[in-house]
Amino acid sequence: MVTHITEEIPRSVWYGWGDPARAKPLGPGALDFLRRTLKLKGVAGDHPPVTMADVRVGPSALDAATLNELAAITGPDHVATDATTRILHAGGKSTPDLIRRRSGDALEAPEAVVFPAGAEEVRSILALCVERNLAVVTFGGGTSVVGGVEPVRGRFNAVITLDMRRMDRLLHVDPLARTATFEAGIRGPAIEAALAPHGLTLGHFPQSHQEASLGGYLATRSAGQASTGYGRSNDLVKQVHLETPAGPFDAGSPAPGSAAGPKLLDVVVGSEGTLGVITSATLKVVPVPQAKVYGAWSFPSFEAGAEAMRKLRQDGARGDMPHVCRLSDTDETASTFKLGGAKTAALQRYLRVRGQKRPAMALFVWEGSERAGRAGKRRSARIMRAAGGISLGPLPGKSWEHGRFSGPYLRDELLTRGVYVETLETAATWGKVASTYAAVRSAILAALGEKGAAAFVQTHISHVYSDGASLYFTFLSGLEEDGLAQNARVKAAASEAIVAAGATITHHHAVGIDHAPYMEAEIGALGIQVLAGIKGVLDPHGIMNPGKLIPAPPTNPKEAP
């Protein structure tokens, strides 16, 4: 079966997130909150992006012969060198990416953007790139927030970007094994649209869902908002077809539970485009849940809530764990309440009467049968109450779900209003969640406040594991004149705090360029050499996504050109 998903994928706006028509403007309450919390004189929209015509983009270093050869592979309609297309592929969606592009800087844009239609075309393109010494960046949804799709030219003659949007088909469904095989360029909503007629879902809903591609999910080991229930992308994937400069590579076994040596699938998953191009993949799918049951609890503190999360995961009955499991710290809860306006004011008064002056709110969604969800919620309530939790009913969970993909749009308005905002994430074992939270939070506040500015950090746990939990930090301050320097200062301080705390440098944003300097702390010098050794086999010329994942230059002397 070959089902072509005809959904037209709109190109994300070049200076920000997704389709600006979907953005909801900040209300007066939110603007007031910002002004007061960040002690800003004004938050008027006086920092708009330059117009497209004013964006600087470097000259294309690609010769006509190479362009012709690319066009011979994909057809001339699928090789673009126009400024607009190049600017649209000049990087991902991190705050520094946006600051750069909003200021008119797309000098790092790729020399050409190629839109392959299948694995064979990708194979031919890679062969040509090896021959002509061209670097290759694979671009799915382009939503990386760690520099994962930056067109780094490095020592190569040019850098080209492969935009995977044409490879968007559902290729096969195995209803007995409950697996589905897709081309890797398919986006989140198209995955679900393709599975819906089969009554199936992937259950993978990261915040980037509306933009991100399947290949990107797998290349970054992405975690969805319901991954506590459905598993992360690396848990869902069974097989990956990778086109590498050394040839096609099928990673993963069609059979379950193979013991035939190291699991090479887990070498390809998370490789961030540095080994080859993921062109298709087979993933586990499940029936669309019949029902969703929502719950929310308020805790006297973030620590009390985190302890309830741990007990729920470790002591709850096996099937009772919610699919979505999120806990906001007291600051995030306060800002959620603040933005909720009058609706939440009564709730806050009620919680104050019940002794929770600075509550930490947790949200849950159980998916599956109504009966199982209700039973899970009922039994989980005991653990929540024992930890001091007060039930808030289904509304906060529903409200979160309603707006769950809209967060990234806020950043565009905030930047226009002169507010710096960024996010970063980590994960730690239960014994280190509190200390990691405190250390990273302090590091961010100190770095943002270094020049005397007020700053705000809010944090949540969004993924709960048996051995620990994720921590996701959102932080704001006035945008400094040199926003890139401001960002680098905060990011470095937070990353160093994460490493010192014994937490991981990334829970789901992946490595890209931004975290590459911390990889040695994460996996050791020998680990870096192992990655370089694998790359040396699959990408001996180093053309695939240079500068990402492994700090350059490679530490394995064998791999040097």
Added chain:
Amino acid sequence: MVTHITEEIPRSVWYGWGDPARAKPLGPGALDFLRRTLKLKGVAGDHPPVTMADVRVGPSALDAATLNELAAITGPDHVATDATTRILHAGGKSTPDLIRRRSGDALEAPEAVVFPAGAEEVRSILALCVERNLAVVTFGGGTSVVGGVEPVRGRFNAVITLDMRRMDRLLHVDPLARTATFEAGIRGPAIEAALAPHGLTLGHFPQSHQEASLGGYLATRSAGQASTGYGRSNDLVKQVHLETPAGPFDAGSPAPGSAAGPKLLDVVVGSEGTLGVITSATLKVVPVPQAKVYGAWSFPSFEAGAEAMRKLRQDGARGDMPHVCRLSDTDETASTFKLGGAKTAALQRYLRVRGQKRPAMALFVWEGSERAGRAGKRRSARIMRAAGGISLGPLPGKSWEHGRFSGPYLRDELLTRGVYVETLETAATWGKVASTYAAVRSAILAALGEKGAAAFVQTHISHVYSDGASLYFTFLSGLEEDGLAQNARVKAAASEAIVAAGATITHHHAVGIDHAPYMEAEIGALGIQVLAGIKGVLDPHGIMNPGKLIPAPPTNPKEAP
């Protein structure tokens, strides 16, 4: 916390399994079944192993200087070159291993056996082995049935075996994260004995449990009998410390859910001693279950039972899946009934009345709270009944559990009685379970019957996944004069049938020497090159467990000496 586990590990008997005092002899009913089924004239014990004194063992190629250096590292008491110790490390426990040793052939024994006390000693030993060009085999419980611990000397000056038994401590328990860190030489029962005071269990019980070591579990991605519930060794492990010829390597993150690049832990797990020596590991542990709830159902056919397993896994409520989930085919069910004697005769009559003349029996164990187990059993019963299942009550499950570690002892008596017996396993997606079952079974029967002998194959599913299931084949025939040739013939026929069926060459026995020729079919030529590339970084001289996992010579030209 450092808790030394003082359990004395008895050395497994040199010609067979474990401690012969634990073996239960075959009863007259079983002998009669064998005689009739295999059409053997007699099954008297007239094929005993030779005596230890008659075992041929090659001369040690290790010079006195090297022995002295080894002794300087571990102390002289921990380096053995005596014939007995060398014979005890001459290989694993596959049927050809036993046939060879029972005939007095231990010519492949290692030149010396070294018993290191810690990671630092292992590091020094590896450095010395690189210097002196010595091959190194790591030996945990020595229970490999695929040639995983064969002392292959190859192009090296000598081969030494590292027996890990002294490294048997529980090093640390993290009660919040529910993880435990062990030295890798600790055996199955000692793992449980060490965890018991903490109220914890690893939940990992392969048939080899009483003999096998933690390092062996991880080196082979082993699956325990309750892995459907607790997960396989590769699901349980969080971090591994590996000593390699290139230096110490810590694989795996202390934090949960890291997205920092490829998961190198899954490169070390399953590497079968070819990259280095696993010296310690951190694993997830869980509270000892309060209760076990047993169930058994009889199905009209193996296919009907397999369909019930699939539905149970895919359509059952999340927490209802039994931890142990086994389904015997009609032949295995018949032989189980036959060996059960009078106790099961009435049961067989009852099933015949109910229309099941050749039933296929499934066993289940739910572990955890009594309440959850009973609820899981009750709800699962609906799926079983809908598939034509007849409930047999708790006794068959309890009876299986009672004898579950004793199977390997039978082989020793069968070989003495002139009966050839061996096992092999695979796994397939649900759509291919029936065809794989039929093809492999036919291949085994045809190969065993090639010279006109009668043969018997019995099969079970022991591990149920969302996308498929394992298949475990046990087969018997009269032992031919050249038992090794007989074994090679059957093994080759079965392996080729597995590859042709699109199943995996191994579900939990791992690769070793025996499956190495099938690795290219399993992971592709480029996959082999990736493995060789990783080995080239961690073991550049190729001293670690030569001849295992990757077919020799390595296909990566960079790695050639």
